[in-house]
Amino acid sequence: MVNLTIDGKKITVKKNATIYEAAQEAGIHIPVLCYAKKLLPYGACRVCLVEVEQMKGRLIPSCTTPVTEGMVVTTTSDEIQKVRKTVLEFLLVNHVVDCPVCDKGGECDLQDLTYEFEVVKNRFEGVKFDLPKDEVNPLIERNMNRCVLCGKCVRVCDEIVAYGSYSFINRGFETKIATAFDRGLNCEFCGQCVSMCPVGAILPRPFKFKARPWQLKEVDSVCGYCGNGCTVTLGVKDNKVETIRFNDKTGVNDGNLCIRGRFGYSYVNSEERLQKPLLRKDGALVEVSWNEALEAVVAGFNGAKNAGGVGILSGARLTNEEFHLLKKLAGTLGSTNLDHSGGECYKGLTEGLQETLGLTASTGTFPQVEECDVILSIRSDFYETHPVFGMVINQAVKRNEAQLIVVADKKGKFGTLPHAATLLAKPGLEVNILNAMAAVLIEEGLAVTEGVENLDALKASLAEYAVDKVAAESGVAAEALRKAARQLAAAKKSAILLAYGLPYSANSKELGIAAANLSILSGNAGREGSGLYLCGEKANSQGAIDLQVLPGQGGLGAQAMLAAAGEGKLGALYVIGEDPLTSYPDRAKVEAALAKAKFVVVQDLFLSPTAEQADVVLPAVSFAEKDGTFTNAERRIQRVRPGVTRPGEARSDAEIFTALGALFGSTLSYTGPAAIFADLAQAVPGYAGIDFTAIGAQGVVWGGEQLAPTRKKVVPVAGGKPVTSAFQLVTGSALYHSGTMSTRAKGPLAVIPEPYLELGREDAAALKVAEGDLLKLKGNGVELQLKAKIGNRLPKGVVFAPYHFASAGINRLYRGEAAVSVEVSK
Amino acid sequence: MSNAAEQVEQEEIDLTGANQVIDKYLDMHGALMPVLQEIQEVYGYVPEPCVHLVAERLNVYSSQIYGVLTFYAQFHLEPRGKYIVRVCMGTACHVKGAGRIGDTLKDRLGVGHAETTEDLKFTAEYVACIGACGMAPVIMVNDATYGSMTVNKMNEVIDKYVKMD
Ligand code: SF4
Ligand code: SF4
Ligand code: SF4
Ligand code: FES
Ligand code: FES
Numbered sequence: 001m002v003n004l005t006i007d008g009k010k011i012t013v014k015k016n017a018t019i020y021e022a023a024q025e026a027g028i029h030i031p032v033l034c035y036a037k038k039l040l041p042y043g044a045c046r047v048c049l050v051e052v053e054q055m056k057g058r059l060i061p062s063c064t065t066p067v068t069e070g071m072v073v074t075t076t077s078d079e080i081q082k083v084r085k086t087v088l089e090f091l092l093v094n095h096v097v098d099c100p101v102c103d104k105g106g107e108c109d110l111q112d113l114t115y116e117f118e119v120v121k122n123r124f125e126g127v128k129f130d131l132p133k134d135e136v137n138p139l140i141e142r143n144m145n146r147c148v149l150c151g152k153c154v155r156v157c158d159e160i161v162a163y164g165s166y167s168f169i170n171r172g173f174e175t176k177i178a179t180a181f182d183r184g185l186n187c188e189f190c191g192q193c194v195s196m197c198p199v200g201a202i203l204p205r206p207f208k209f210k211a212r213p214w215q216l217k218e219v220d221s222v223c224g225y226c227g228n229g230c231t232v233t234l235g236v237k238d239n240k241v242e243t244i245r246f247n248d249k250t251g252v253n254d255g256n257l258c259i260r261g262r263f264g265y266s267y268v269n270s271e272e273r274l275q276k277p278l279l280r281k282d283g284a285l286v287e288v289s290w291n292e293a294l295e296a297v298v299a300g301f302n303g304a305k306n307a308g309g310v311g312i313l314s315g316a317r318l319t320n321e322e323f324h325l326l327k328k329l330a331g332t333l334g335s336t337n338l339d340h341s342g343g344e345c346y347k348g349l350t351e352g353l354q355e356t357l358g359l360t361a362s363t364g365t366f367p368q369v370e371e372c373d374v375i376l377s378i379r380s381d382f383y384e385t386h387p388v389f390g391m392v393i394n395q396a397v398k399r400n401e402a403q404l405i406v407v408a409d410k411k412g413k414f415g416t417l418p419h420a421a422t423l424l425a426k427p428g429l430e431v432n433i434l435n436a437m438a439a440v441l442i443e444e445g446l447a448v449t450e451g452v453e454n455l456d457a458l459k460a461s462l463a464e465y466a467v468d469k470v471a472a473e474s475g476v477a478a479e480a481l482r483k484a485a486r487q488l489a490a491a492k493k494s495a496i497l498l499a500y501g502l503p504y505s506a507n508s509k510e511l512g513i514a515a516a517n518l519s520i521l522s523g524n525a526g527r528e529g530s531g532l533y534l535c536g537e538k539a540n541s542q543g544a545i546d547l548q549v550l551p552g553q554g555g556l557g558a559q560a561m562l563a564a565a566g567e568g569k570l571g572a573l574y575v576i577g578e579d580p581l582t583s584y585p586d587r588a589k590v591e592a593a594l595a596k597a598k599f600v601v602v603q604d605l606f607l608s609p610t611a612e613q614a615d616v617v618l619p620a621v622s623f624a625e626k627d628g629t630f631t632n633a634e635r636r637i638q639r640v641r642p643g644v645t646r647p648g649e650a651r652s653d654a655e656i657f658t659a660l661g662a663l664f665g666s667t668l669s670y671t672g673p674a675a676i677f678a679d680l681a682q683a684v685p686g687y688a689g690i691d692f693t694a695i696g697a698q699g700v701v702w703g704g705e706q707l708a709p710t711r712k713k714v715v716p717v718a719g720g721k722p723v724t725s726a727f728q729l730v731t732g733s734a735l736y737h738s739g740t741m742s743t744r745a746k747g748p749l750a751v752i753p754e755p756y757l758e759l760g761r762e763d764a765a766a767l768k769v770a771e772g773d774l775l776k777l778k779g780n781g782v783e784l785q786l787k788a789k790i791g792n793r794l795p796k797g798v799v800f801a802p803y804h805f806a807s808a809g810i811n812r813l814y815r816g817e818a819a820v821s822v823e824v825s826k
Numbered sequence: 827m828s829n830a831a832e833q834v835e836q837e838e839i840d841l842t843g844a845n846q847v848i849d850k851y852l853d854m855h856g857a858l859m860p861v862l863q864e865i866q867e868v869y870g871y872v873p874e875p876c877v878h879l880v881a882e883r884l885n886v887y888s889s890q891i892y893g894v895l896t897f898y899a900q901f902h903l904e905p906r907g908k909y910i911v912r913v914c915m916g917t918a919c920h921v922k923g924a925g926r927i928g929d930t931l932k933d934r935l936g937v938g939h940a941e942t943t944e945d946l947k948f949t950a951e952y953v954a955c956i957g958a959c960g961m962a963p964v965i966m967v968n969d970a971t972y973g974s975m976t977v978n979k980m981n982e983v984i985d986k987y988v989k990m991d
Contacts, residue, residue: 164888169893792882
């Protein structure tokens with residue numbers, strides 16, 4: 001700790017604090033422009049100059065100067081104020097005065113400072129810039145005439161996003177911020193630069209002319225897309241979500257968001273939202289009253305009782321409270337056929353982890369990963385499924401020099417980070433690789449074996465996965481495998497990351513177990529600061545697992561339900577917040593299920609392709625209209641708050657479940673989220689003792705920062721066989737989308753409007769295809785046509801298609817395999 | 827596929843030379859400047875595809891490389907002519923009529939500062955003092971210096987180079 005005096009006030013701060021941070025802690029205001037809490041100190045704008053007695057003779061930038069013992073700082077004096085005012089006058093020489101139309105007006109740092117320092121006239125005069133605006137992309141407008149060259153956009157895009165869109169170009173007076181070759185922006189569109197820019201130089205285009213900042217009502221909530229669980233602050237006007245605003249005071253994301261969180265909110269305001277229940281009459285869906293719709297559901301479910309019962313398939317974006325009510329409703333209906341999101345894809349979590357470590361959740365929290373010295377990321381798409389967690393990893397690597405090992409079938413951004421090694425394997429062989437690493441640990445005597453059950457069985461099974469053998473079949477160098485295993489074993493704190501989701505249903509249980517084996521053998525399991533991170537795809541995937549939205553005794557899982565329905569063995573299918581026809585593997589199976597089930601109810605926001613097939617469609621509400629909690633992939637329970645009111649007669653899932661329950665004789669009444677939470681906290685281990693009203697800005701991590709494994713049992717798992725065809729298709733998430741919901745949101749859709757087939761340059765050259773050409777994709781007896789997207793990520797012979805789009809029919813071809821053997825031609 | 831930004835057609839060039847340059851420096855830390863300089867020696871300028879290649883192979887952002895290329899006057903992002911005609915616009919030359927010399931060049935070749943003729947034969951550049959003020963106004967064509975220029979003399983010099991290959 002260091003003692004110093006600021007403006008006569010004696011204060012003590014931590015050793016590496018800057019003067020600015022020290023002042024802030026003491027409640028002393030120093031103006032800043034280029035400073036940002038989450039970026040490294042930079043010192044470009046000079047607005048924060050202060051006087052330090054020990055460094056007399058010049059003014060010192062407080063945002064970059066570390067405190068020293070006994071320092072005496074003065075933050076305001078006539079001279080300092082004069083210099084600050086001059087700094088502003090200089091900035092205003094170049095800066096256009098177009099505040100009246102600037103969307104930043106009212107929350108612009110330059111405007112605020114100009115006001116604070118009463119700059120009413122300028123002693124300097126100069127040529128104003130007249131640079132063209134960048135309006136090429138639909139999301140981010142850049143007007144460099146307003147830029148004050150603070151470099152925050154450059155820094156955030158490099159330090160945190162690791163994309164590196166911007167740079168300072170030219171020099172002297174001509175200096176400006178630009179992309180390579182000074183073109184329009186074409187990037188991840190995460191909008192971090194938008195939120196960092198202190199002036200109106202970088203602005204969100206969808207927000208243009210929607211509201212003045214002070215007219216917006218701010219509501220803190222949680223992003224409805226992925227399991228990262230970023231907190232968002234909705235900017236609401238006239239009952240519409242008009243923007244997502246920067247907020248680094250809540251949650252664990254430091255105000256960082258990805259394109260989906262920042263620009264993917266418009267579906268909430270969509271005209272296409274379902275507003276009234278629909279009932280199939282004479283073959284067509286027609287609007288009816290809630291009473292009529294619910295009566296039809298009751299009749300349908302009653303009719304199903306003796307015809308195989310009801311199968312309930314839930315999405316993973318319901319709140320915990322809603323999952324709890326759904327469980328109760330299933331009980332009332334007497335159905336144990338309950339599952340969520342693809343069922344198969346969470347087997348790793350729900351069965352694999354239970355078997356090995358005795359738990360079904362991540363063992364650590366995201367901020368811990370920043371302190372890890374070795375990080376093993378399984379699948380390069382990790383930063384695409386959970387982009388903001390990806391940013392945490394960037395920082396661990398770039399700031400704290402963590403070693404990053406990526407096991408993947410395509411190259412990704414992770415691989416370009418310093419100290420990163422990508423073990424680029426043929427698709428579907430991740431388990432083999434993890435097994436080989438386990439084999440190295442044992443062979444070289446690096447494995448932690450004390451108190452580990454079942455070791456001999458594992459050892460015996462690993463004979464199959466000798467490093468050289470796995471190297472030969474996977475294409476990863478044997479030495480790289482050995483090195484990775486040794487790094488993991490030598491780590492003081494390590495993180496093993498694994499993402500789960502609908503497009504990853506193949507081998508999911510095996511993968512979970514293989515990762516857990518490695519966690520145990522490398523000493524990762526149970527060690528302070530280390531963790532195994534199991535990240536579910538959707539906003540409340542973890543909640544669904546915690547609340548056991550899973551098949552009960554003798555009940556069917558998602559895939560089994562669909563199979564049973566397809567054989568006419570399930571009386572009714574109740575699909576909630578999910579569009580299986582679009583997103584589940586093997587569309588033919590889903591089609592058969594929907595056609596053969598005697599009665600189908602779909603509860604959703606939109607008339608999805610699945611809903612179009614239903615007998616009854618119940619209009620539900622979005623995350624922005626709900627009150628309750630989500631649990632993210634690090635077990636953090638966070639408050640979801642309603643920012644807008646529901647469209648038409650739509651009802652929350654909670655209300656629908658209670659109403660239905662009542663019709664079936666349940667006495668449960670919905671008295672709001674707090675009461676339901678209190679009820680569920682008694683039923684769910686780990687949630688006990690958590691008080692809904694006490695969930696603060698950072699949420700509550702159930703089980704604590706570190707969740708201790710209850711056992712350590714290694715289990716042999718079989719790896720995959722390499723697919724030998726010339727082309728292999730893998731499917732998955734595209735960074736810009738999440739599930740099928742984002743395809744209803746204008747922002748993500750503007751960037752990636754349609755399905756595509758991605759291939760590497762080498763294959764593109766061999767096939768003589770150019771970007772955007774139509775390609776034929778044949779496999780599993782199905783032929784599709786998709787536009788080509790050419791890039792550097794994919795190795796020869798591997799093609800990739802995102803699974804989000806209904807029209808693509810990827811799931812006609814993809815039936816849940818780790819990799820589909822396909823033919824690709826022009 | 828992303829329709830979020832303009833699609834940019836890239837020129838087709840043979841990257842063998844650039845790859846060779848990068849190979850040499852691959853293991854050297856902070857090799858960006860020499861790599862760019864040598865690439866410019868090979869191609870006469872730094873073609874865009876080379877920038878992206880360097881970005882990928884040296885793991886530097888393209889935007890950063892572009893920042894470097896636009897910061898230093900020594901780098902050229904466009905193909906340059908066989909003959910670089912530098913017209914000095916320094917004070918001494920200016921006083922002695924460098925303006926007219928520049929105009930003559932423009933009239934004859936149709937190119938102004940930092941522009942190159944379509945046949946890639948000439949690039950015009952207006953530069954600051956070349957350090958031969960005694961002979962003002964001065965021009966240089968590649969390494970050859972011509973002093974005490976007049977409009978007539980300028981025409982002669984241009985004629986001479988037009989005839990050369
Ligand atoms: S939107 Fe994100 S990726 Fe794009 S330039 Fe801004 S910070 Fe970088
Ligand atoms: S665009 Fe904004 S963030 Fe970037 S340097 Fe200019 S003022 Fe700073
Ligand atoms: S989609 Fe995921 S990573 Fe992106 S903002 Fe939402 S929660 Fe965060
Ligand atoms: S805030 Fe300190 S120099 Fe900009
Ligand atoms: S001014 Fe032209 S050579 Fe010096």
